[in-house]
Amino acid sequence: MPHPDRLAAILAGERTALARAISMLENDARGAAALRAALRGRCGRAHVLGITGAPGAGKSTLIGALLGAFLGRGLKVAVAAVDPSSPVSGGALLGDRIRMGSHAGHENCFIRSLSARGQLGGLSASTGAVVDLLDAAGFDTVIVETVGAGQSEVDLARLADTRVVLCPPGLGDEVQALKAGILELADLLVVSKADHPLAGRTAAELRDMLALRRHGGAHPGAGTWQPRVLEVDAAAGTGLEALLEAIEEHRRAIGCGRRLQAREAEADTADTAALCARLAARDPFVTSLGGEFAGARPGAAEVALAIRAQHLNFNGTCHGGVIFALADTAFGLASNSRGRLAAGIDAHVTYHSAVHEGERLLARAREISRSRKLAVYRVDVERADGTLVAAFTGTVFITGAHPAGEGTSSRSAGGA
Amino acid sequence: MELRPRVLVTKIGLDGHDRGARVVAACLRDAGMEVVYTPPWQDIPAVVKLAIEEDIDVIGISSLATDHLIVPALIEALRAAGAGDVAVIVGGIVPDEEVPALIEAGVAQVFHPGAPLARIADFVRSAAARVRATRFPDAR
Numbered sequence: 300m301p302h303p304d305r306l307a308a309i310l311a312g313e314r315t316a317l318a319r320a321i322s323m324l325e326n327d328a329r330g331a332a333a334l335r336a337a338l339r340g341r342c343g344r345a346h347v348l349g350i351t352g353a354p355g356a357g358k359s360t361l362i363g364a365l366l367g368a369f370l371g372r373g374l375k376v377a378v379a380a381v382d383p384s385s386p387v388s389g390g391a392l393l394g395d396r397i398r399m400g401s402h403a404g405h406e407n408c409f410i411r412s413l414s415a416r417g418q419l420g421g422l423s424a425s426t427g428a429v430v431d432l433l434d435a436a437g438f439d440t441v442i443v444e445t446v447g448a449g450q451s452e453v454d455l456a457r458l459a460d461t462r463v464v465l466c467p468p469g470l471g472d473e474v475q476a477l478k479a480g481i482l483e484l485a486d487l488l489v490v491s492k493a494d495h496p497l498a499g500r501t502a503a504e505l506r507d508m509l510a511l512r513r514h515g516g517a518h519p520g521a522g523t524w525q526p527r528v529l530e531v532d533a534a535a536g537t538g539l540e541a542l543l544e545a546i547e548e549h550r551r552a553i554g555c556g557r558r559l560q561a562r563e564a565e566a567d568t569a570d571t572a573a574l575c576a577r578l579a580a581r582d583p584f585v586t587s588l589g590g591e592f593a594g595a596r597p598g599a600a601e602v603a604l605a606i607r608a609q610h611l612n613f614n615g616t617c618h619g620g621v622i623f624a625l626a627d628t629a630f631g632l633a634s635n636s637r638g639r640l641a642a643g644i645d646a647h648v649t650y651h652s653a654v655h656e657g658e659r660l661l662a663r664a665r666e667i668s669r670s671r672k673l674a675v676y677r678v679d680v681e682r683a684d685g686t687l688v689a690a691f692t693g694t695v696f697i698t699g700a701h702p703a704g705e706g707t708s709s710r711s712a713g714g715a
Numbered sequence: 716m717e718l719r720p721r722v723l724v725t726k727i728g729l730d731g732h733d734r735g736a737r738v739v740a741a742c743l744r745d746a747g748m749e750v751v752y753t754p755p756w757q758d759i760p761a762v763v764k765l766a767i768e769e770d771i772d773v774i775g776i777s778s779l780a781t782d783h784l785i786v787p788a789l790i791e792a793l794r795a796a797g798a799g800d801v802a803v804i805v806g807g808i809v810p811d812e813e814v815p816a817l818i819e820a821g822v823a824q825v826f827h828p829g830a831p832l833a834r835i836a837d838f839v840r841s842a843a844a845r846v847r848a849t850r851f852p853d854a855r
Contacts (some may be wrong), residue, residue: 313796314767314769315762315797318767318768318769318770319850321770322718322721322770322850322851323851325719326718326719326851328718328851330853384749385744385745385747386747387745388744388746388747389719389747390743390744390745390746390747390749390750391744391749391750392740392741392744392750392752393749393750393751393752393769394751394752394753396753396765397752397753397754403761403764404760404761404764405766410765410768411768411769411770412749412769414719414749424830426819430793440767475774673742682831686837
């Protein structure tokens with residue numbers, strides 16, 4: 300537990316305490332895990348509004364306009380604005396808040412700039428925890444601004460209750476609007492810079508896209524909500540009132556705390572390790588090979604193997620099939636670690652050095668990407684000294700079912 | 716994991732010459748720091764609020780046309796808000812005879828035109844490390 304005084308100051312929304320706590324979470328400093336745990340169960344009240352879109356789409360300017368409206372209604376509003384970090388130095392220039400206007404100085408407003416710290420997906424690794432903190436601190440609305448996003452930055456989808464995707468006029472044709480990715484996850488599509496001559500055409504193309512998707516039955520959205528297209532000129536305030544109404548309507552329809560439900564669906568790390576240990580223990584092939592389960596967390600798993608005479612090929616070195624099998628086992632556990640049955644549909648391996656009898660190998664699988672249906676993993680097979688023996692990538696298809704033998708609840712299926 | 720320095724580069728007062736501030740901000744970013752940058756014409760209450768919310772270790776004030784003379788008021792305001800541990804440095808045109816008064820008021824360092832960027836970055840990094848160490852004594 301964090302110090303009780305410190306926790307009380309955070310829950311009271313005390314500015315310095317919040318700022319320090321965010322730094323602690325960002326740096327994963329000592330005490331961060333305890334703070335995360337203490338926040339659990341204290342959030343779910345705030346409405347999390349996610350704003351994403353291409354660089355220069357007008358995200359910060361729109362947030363400035365929204366801030367003015369929310370603060371004017373007496374709401375307490377926090378903003379977490381993520382900017383990219385340098386892949387070279389790791390440093391970052393955080394300039395979002397300067398475009399959010401004079402509202403930054405309002406006593407009911409708290410703005411924090413976050414560096415993405417090398418994380419892809421539009422958010423930083425700790426953004427979720429920062430949102431929990433701001434939620435627990437009593438803000439009515441938490442606005443999350445992503446890094447200028449492309450077509451695959453979909454992390455926001457899991458974090459935000461209401462997802463606004465900004466589409467500046469004239470970027471691409473109707474084919475762009477048909478592509479999969481971020482547009483599919485929008486609850487509200489906002490054509491920014493609505494005073495631009497091409498704004499009307501962009502809005503029309505987006506509406507066509509939504510209509511096509513409705514007819515195709517492909518919209519993955521929650522419940523009865525139909526995404527809609529709005530045109531906003533945030534600098535002039537045109538269309539802002541309609542956007543505010545749509546946000547409020549969506550909040551009433553969907554509610555708050557979508558990220559918490561998503562998280563509940565994913566087993567936490569301890570549960571994950573237990574689940575993977577059970578899966579490995581009842582895998583006859585892994586057992587006959589001599590593979591040993593060595594740990595797992597959501598999306599990642601490790602399996603070890605001591606190379607014995609039975610694993611060798613006619614040249615007296617470890618058989619490639621054994622190394623593949625080891626990597627494939629870690630891949631299988633990592634892809635099933637979230638409690639959803641995942642079936643491999645493709646895998647590749649490259650071998651980098653010969654392995655001899657008596658050596659001990661460790662296969663470490665980690666998730667590179669995961670969508671609703673597909674996930675991709677990379678597995679490194681290494682010696683004890685860390686040298687690379689083989690590199691493996693694999694793709695799985697995710698079904699709606701639970702892994703075999705795990706029933707309806709992975710927690711209650713222990714001892715299998 | 717290290718506690719990455721967080722630095723604010725800004726200008727207070729009415730002077731809009733921001734080229735130097737941008738150069739220094741980019742230099743600190745390239746030195747691996749997280750730099751919050753604002754345009755010129757900030758007022759003191761806004762800078763204090765920003766420094767607290769962003770958990771800033773070091774504030775760099777760029778001054779060309781006598782804005783350095785209001786830096787003591789900024790330091791007073793930081794102290795009043797409980798953020799007196801933030802290191803404040805000034806860069807730009809500061810007459811030599813006015814430096815002692817700034818140091819007396821609590822300015823950590825004054826950098827004149829021509830100061831090597833590497834020296835500024837080194838100073839900011841070590842000043843930030845001192846602030847971080849007191850704010851997060853057991854962060855490792």
